[in-house]
Amino acid sequence: MSDVKQFTYAELEDHKTRKSLWLVIHKKVYDVTAFLDEHPGGDEVLLEEAGRDGTEAFEDVGHSDEARDMLLKMYLGNLAPSEASKNTTTAANGTAQSGTPAASPVRFLMPLIVLIAWYVYRQYFA
Ligand code: HEM
Structure with missing residues (x-):
């Protein structure tokens, strides 16, 4: 449980080729080397990421x-928390991923509207 390995992008630098290819999805690190030739979407897209x-x-x-x-x-392990904001292609979602979006005013007022x-x-x- 607590022995989940944590990776930094610096460590991933050594795994960017067909011989060893790692990438990050949802803050988890995956070794897709063996999957390169099997990916229905082709190997190019994996190499790009x-x-x-x-x-x-x-x-x-x-x-x-x-x-x-x-x-x-x-699955190999997790991205170190300190790395979360780096190298992301999803800058807007880079942080607070687990949080729910802020409630819109309409949602907030809904119970009041129903009550009225x-x-x-x-x-x-009546
Ligand atoms: C490493 C994790 C990945 C796995 C396990 C994976 C797996 C799969 C699988 C099983 C399919 C067949 C359709 C489906 O079941 O959804 C697929 C299709 C596809 N994947 Fe991935 N994929 C991965 C990463 C990526 C990435 C990073 C891209 C980047 C763009 C990508 C692009 C595509 C495309 C374009 C198709 C559609 C192929 C087609 O139907 O012509 N995949 N992938």
């Missing part, structure tokens, strides 16, 4: 659950 954050490229394609399951076999509607209904129709 070598050693960096391929999250956006991976998500843009809309990979299936099956594809996501395949990642489990390639109920009150008005009671006044006039």
Whole structure:
């Protein structure tokens, strides 16, 4: 559990070739070397993301659950937290990924609107 390995982008630098190809998806590091020739999307796209954050490229394609399951076999460890904001192709989402988006004013006021509607209904129709 606590022995999950943590990687920095500097360490990934040595794994950007066909001989050894690592990339980051959702802050996790994967070794896709053996998968290069099997990837239905081709090896080029994987080589392009070598050693960096391929999250956006991976998500843009809309990979299936099956594809996501395949990642489990390639999992090496996590990206060190200090690296989170570096090399990301998803700058806007680089931080606070686990947080929910801020509630919009309409969502915030919804219970109040429902309450007022109920009150008005009671006044006039009950
Ligand atoms: C390393 C993790 C990856 C895995 C395990 C993976 C796996 C797969 C799988 C299983 C498919 C077949 C369709 C599906 O089931 O969704 C697929 C298709 C595809 N992948 Fe990936 N993929 C990975 C990374 C990437 C990346 C980084 C890109 C970058 C753009 C990419 C681009 C594509 C494209 C374009 C297709 C569509 C191929 C087609 O239908 O013509 N994949 N991938």
